[in-house]
Amino acid sequence: xxxxxxxxxxxxxxDGQYAPAELAELVKKRGAQVWALTDHDSxxxxxxxxxxSDQRNLRMLRGVELSADDYLNLHILGYxxxxxxxxxxxxxxxxxxxxxxxxxxxFLRTKGLEIPLDEVDEEAAGGSIGRPHFAMxxxxxxxxxxxxxxxxxxxxxxxxxxxxxxTKPSARECVERIKAAGGKVSLAHPYQIVLNEETxxxxxxxxxxxxxxxxxxxxxxxxxxxxxxxLSIAKKYGLHxxxxxxxxxxxxxxxxxxAAWELELDWLL
Numbered sequence: 001x002x003x004x005x006x007x008x009x010x011x012x013x014x015d016g017q018y019a020p021a022e023l024a025e026l027v028k029k030r031g032a033q034v035w036a037l038t039d040h041d042s043x044x045x046x047x048x049x050x051x052x053s054d055q056r057n058l059r060m061l062r063g064v065e066l067s068a069d070d071y072l073n074l075h076i077l078g079y080x081x082x083x084x085x086x087x088x089x090x091x092x093x094x095x096x097x098x099x100x101x102x103x104x105x106x107f108l109r110t111k112g113l114e115i116p117l118d119e120v121d122e123e124a125a126g127g128s129i130g131r132p133h134f135a136m137x138x139x140x141x142x143x144x145x146x147x148x149x150x151x152x153x154x155x156x157x158x159x160x161x162x163x164x165x166x167t168k169p170s171a172r173e174c175v176e177r178i179k180a181a182g183g184k185v186s187l188a189h190p191y192q193i194v195l196n197e198e199t200x201x202x203x204x205x206x207x208x209x210x211x212x213x214x215x216x217x218x219x220x221x222x223x224x225x226x227x228x229x230x231l232s233i234a235k236k237y238g239l240h241x242x243x244x245x246x247x248x249x250x251x252x253x254x255x256x257x258x259a260a261w262e263l264e265l266d267w268l269l
Contacts, residue, residue: 003269004260005034007061008077008188008216008244013037013045014065015130017249020045024052024060030258034265036063036079038244041093042128043083059269064090064178065188068171072161072194074203076174077216077242079268081183089177094128096167101129104155107163108134111154113143131155132252147252161194175210184268186214186242191226201233208237218243218261240267 010016011023018026020037027035035058037049046062053060061079064086068074078086101120108115115137123133135150144150154160169177175185187207190200198206204215217230218241234241243261246253 001264001266002262003034003059003265004032005036005243005263005265006030006032006245006247006259006261007034007036007063007079007186007242007263008038008065008219009035009247009258010039010065011037011045011049012125012127013042014039014128015124015132015248015252016127017251020049021052023247024049024056024058026258027053028056028058030260032058032258032260034059034061034263034269036061036077036244038063038065038077038079040065040067040128040130041090041097043087043090046083061268066093066174066178067168068174069164069166069168070171071196071203072158072164073156073189073192074171075188075192076171076178077186077188077244078174078178078181079184079186081178081181085181086177093169097128097130100164100167101134103163103167104131104134107160108138108154113138113141113154115141132248136252147254158194171207172210175207175212179211184213185211186216186240187212188216188244189219189222189246190215190230191219191222200229201236204233204237204239208239212239213267214240214242216242216244218259218263220245220256220259240264242268 011020066076135147215234245259
């Protein structure tokens with residue numbers, strides 16, 4: 001069955017602008033029938049999001065977005081898993097994210113940028129600290145003129161990747177843990193992955209061997225050519241198709257508005 005859906009969103013439980021209940025209201029207004037809350041390494045917002053979705057006759061999927069160590073920007077989306085089965089592991093990843101803020105601060109210091117961590121913590125508002133929070137503080141201090149510049153010059157570079165190496169789980173562990181917890185797995189925003197040892201198709205083939213179920217083919221800034229490529233790879237390897245906005249809010253990620261992609265979701269629901 002075809003549903004209008006957005007399967008990639010973030011709330012204040014990680015680095016999003018809106019609380020989970022506020023996000024549910026925005027999703028409903030956008031016209032989606034199904035959505036997933038996929039905060040980074042966290043399911044802390046799921047219960048609030050579920051209650052708000054039930055009140056609005058929205059189908060909501062428990063989700064999470066995981067960062068894998070294999071390549072820069074290799075992200076794994078998990079759906080419909082048992083939260084208790086993953087909670088201890090996710091808590092350890094969240095602890096690693098908290099430690100990460102010191103590594104990012106020290107990296108930025110080598111570039112001549114002094115970022116007060118209390119301002120980063122304030123920006124995160126109790127959620128899981130991520131690069132977007134640093135980008136907002138950098139913008140406020142005038143180190144960059146746009147959030148995008150913060151990523152292009154500092155937070156999304158090969159040099160930055162080096163400080164991240166060995167601090168995240170492997171893609172195999174991400175996929176296998178979600179599958180073991182009864183969930184489904186999709187490869188997020190393929191265009192972002194900074195590949196060096198494999199082609200995208202080779203990576204997808206490897207991930208399918210671990211249990212990958214789908215590819216996020218529909219994404220706000222995929223070009224038509226990229227979307228066609230990802231749809232072709234999904235078809236070749238018998239994978240399902242997901243789509244998501246990667247919504248973080250107008251303040252945090254203004255070029256990623258909420259979406260309502262038409263998706264076949266019987267396999268997921």
